Amino acid sequence: MSDEEDMVVTPWEVRGKVDYNKLIRQFGTQPLTDELMKRLQKHVGELHPQLRRKLFFSHRDLDVILDLYEKGTRFVLYTGRGPSGPVHIGHLVPWIFTKYLQDKFKTRLYFQMTDDEKFVVEQNLKLDETAKLAYDNSLDLIALGFKPENTYIIFDVKDISLLYDIALEVAKRVTYSTAKAVFGFQDHTNIGWIFWPAIQAVPCFIHTKLTGEIVPSLIPAAIDQDPYWRIARDIAPKLGYYKPAQIHCRFVPGLGRGGKMSASEPETCIFTTDTPEMIKKKVWNAFTGGKPTVKEQKELGGNPNICTIYQYFLYLFEENDEELVRLSRECKSGDIVCGDCKAVLTERITKFILEHQKRREKARDIVGEYSISRN
Amino acid sequence: MSDEEDMVVTPWEVRGKVDYNKLIRQFGTQPLTDELMKRLQKHVGELHPQLRRKLFFSHRDLDVILDLYEKGTRFVLYTGRGPSGPVHIGHLVPWIFTKYLQDKFKTRLYFQMTDDEKFVVEQNLKLDETAKLAYDNSLDLIALGFKPENTYIIFDVKDISLLYDIALEVAKRVTYSTAKAVFGFQDHTNIGWIFWPAIQAVPCFIHTKLTGEIVPSLIPAAIDQDPYWRIARDIAPKLGYYKPAQIHCRFVPGLGRGGKMSASEPETCIFTTDTPEMIKKKVWNAFTGGKPTVKEQKELGGNPNICTIYQYFLYLFEENDEELVRLSRECKSGDIVCGDCKAVLTERITKFILEHQKRREKARDIVGEYSISRN
Numbered sequence A, B: 001m002s003d004e005e006d007m008v009v010t011p012w013e014v015r016g017k018v019d020y021n022k023l024i025r026q027f028g029t030q031p032l033t034d035e036l037m038k039r040l041q042k043h044v045g046e047l048h049p050q051l052r053r054k055l056f057f058s059h060r061d062l063d064v065i066l067d068l069y070e071k072g073t074r075f076v077l078y079t080g081r082g083p084s085g086p087v088h089i090g091h092l093v094p095w096i097f098t099k100y101l102q103d104k105f106k107t108r109l110y111f112q113m114t115d116d117e118k119f120v121v122e123q124n125l126k127l128d129e130t131a132k133l134a135y136d137n138s139l140d141l142i143a144l145g146f147k148p149e150n151t152y153i154i155f156d157v158k159d160i161s162l163l164y165d166i167a168l169e170v171a172k173r174v175t176y177s178t179a180k181a182v183f184g185f186q187d188h189t190n191i192g193w194i195f196w197p198a199i200q201a202v203p204c205f206i207h208t209k210l211t212g213e214i215v216p217s218l219i220p221a222a223i224d225q226d227p228y229w230r231i232a233r234d235i236a237p238k239l240g241y242y243k244p245a246q247i248h249c250r251f252v253p254g255l256g257r258g259g260k261m262s263a264s265e266p267e268t269c270i271f272t273t274d275t276p277e278m279i280k281k282k283v284w285n286a287f288t289g290g291k292p293t294v295k296e297q298k299e300l301g302g303n304p305n306i307c308t309i310y311q312y313f314l315y316l317f318e319e320n321d322e323e324l325v326r327l328s329r330e331c332k333s334g335d336i337v338c339g340d341c342k343a344v345l346t347e348r349i350t351k352f353i354l355e356h357q358k359r360r361e362k363a364r365d366i367v368g369e370y371s372i373s374r375n
Helices: A020-027 A034-044 A062-070 A089-105 A115-121 A127-143 A160-171 A176-183 A191-204 A206-211 A223-239 A276-284 A294-300 A308-317 A321-332 A338-363 B020-027 B034-044 B062-070 B089-105 B115-121 B127-143 B160-171 B176-183 B191-204 B206-211 B223-239 B276-284 B294-300 B308-317 B321-333 B338-363
Strands: A008-010 A013-015 A056-060 A076-081 A109-113 A151-155 A217-222 A245-249 B008-010 B013-015 B056-060 B076-081 B109-113 B151-155 B217-222 B245-249
Touching: A020 A056, A020 A223, A034 A062, A034 A089, A056 A062, A056 A223, A062 A245, A076 A089, A076 A127, A076 A191, A089 A127, A089 A217, A089 A245, A089 A308, A109 A127, A109 A191, A115 A127, A115 A191, A115 B160, A127 A151, A127 A338, A127 B160, A160 A191, A160 A206, A160 A223, A160 B115, A160 B127, A160 B160, A160 B191, A176 A191, A176 A223, A176 B191, A191 A206, A191 A217, A191 A223, A191 B160, A191 B176, A191 B191, A217 A223, A223 A245, A276 A338, A308 A321, A308 A338, B020 B056, B020 B223, B034 B062, B034 B089, B056 B062, B056 B223, B062 B245, B076 B089, B076 B127, B076 B191, B089 B127, B089 B217, B089 B245, B089 B308, B109 B127, B109 B191, B115 B127, B115 B191, B127 B151, B127 B338, B160 B191, B160 B206, B160 B223, B176 B191, B176 B223, B191 B206, B191 B217, B191 B223, B217 B223, B223 B245, B276 B338, B308 B321, B308 B338
Parallel strands: A076 A109, A076 A217, A109 A151, A217 A245, B076 B109, B076 B217, B109 B151, B217 B245
Antiparallel strands: A008 A013, A056 A245, B008 B013, B056 B245
């Protein structure tokens, strides 16, 4: 079986070598073209590294969002997190991008903490555990510098009274047959999980309930979450809303060979609560594109394309494009070896995480200010 | 096809001639035996006419409820209403019985107004309409004399924040396959309807959340609602609760030939908002067991067993058993004719409804005192 045949991408599983062009065809989304990037650039000034490097690579209706924006209709941002464990760097990458969009477009963000979903989907998680994780995860979001003035965190269970009426409107219009086709539900799927796509659709539309304004929402998220919005997009016009637009990113790789960074393989993840020792150990054990010995590396050069260390520079830890090109060139030529890169990355991740941890602790005092149910 | 083969009884449909003994076998419930009636009588003093006349005829675990009660464990009552239209006398009959149980056992009642259910099930009802109906219907409940001290009305949509966590606990433990088998869900059923049995189970268990007490609930309801509690009964032990017990009543007949009183045939229903003229017209057009002419009736006598007027005396408008027997006897002998009974019933219903309407108007001022979300 080839790597490509082995590719499985659903909201609950990403497996095999991911072919992003194939995902665009398979999910029926649009590529983020240079032309669209130029339109974006007109509004944001400088393109974010995640755009320049095509880490965000696909979209639905981003052009429509810009059409409306250019005619004076604003949009809101919506993204979220399934709190099944601690937050790692892979989660932060699209959140950092979301904050960039929020800052540039001065718009409101609705962030959904899906403690209800994780409870019904994960056999072994209890409701108080997913609620606790939702709280902990929200500290990581706040630590990134989102401001309470335009950031509204939805804790599904706590805030259900705001969500339920819209969820019912959605649910009434989604048959079991449609939900089954989109999510692969089976006879043994529980009825909480089957209902849940209706809850996930709510933040696309909740801005209108809160403010009376009818504006579209733009969802930055990894492409595996796309199926949820297909249902929300089908329903939106029936309820008098705009279809939610999306901008899709790649999966942040873990530090092991292949696959996205996943909390189920903790040794390949940098969690936001890791100590400097843990970070150092994980980075030094990472899978790289280097040769077995320093001697061979210096003679033959390494392969940054398969190197997880290089991916980390690419995604988050080297914002300067010229520096990134230099790293790639010097790796290929054998001028630098894996130890060099690991030392630099360890230092940068450690600095980033230690500062994040300080802001994360301070977030405990202000988390209430971000609640969608605040007064 | 015989009448019996034609019998369809589900939570959404009652059709054909109902064979109550067959329903006991079909639903796997227990008959309300004379022995159990005697045990009840020990606690309540006088048996309610609806018990004496076997209008309540079946149960699940009523014996267990009495076992526990006799050892000092109280129980709570739970019943409800799907607010798809105005309340008619058929709805009041089990509520009146519920109040009798509440008064005799001095226990708390949880009453669920399922505006969410009616919204997802009824294609043409909007959410603000079912919410309005839930409010209107609650006035009828309060008009029956329930006291706020021990009556807690749950308006599902408004009160969802109290219900959702328990609903998730239930939903996680109910597969689609089980829900399909119990309720006959199909591929075109919407996902709101599929989830809803989890919401309906919540009031069985909510007393524990509110008070910390673990007590069983007893549900007085028409037997067509039985399937809901089968799921709640399966789940209860897994969540550390008692299985909800039930006491089942017959369907109150409409004023037409056959079938239960149903708002979908308004000319055969006495609504609580009907005027004296409407009541008179409906009663005088009712299907009776009388003969085509007064002459024939006087010679041959009538048949009270098929007479809807007689059923109304039986269910609600003649509490004196001897009077009821007299009516039956004099009908059969031709000593009274349909006009006699219709005149008496019109007078009694009119008096009842006019008084109900006065109390119903007063209920508007105090409905908030009954809300489960009151402080």
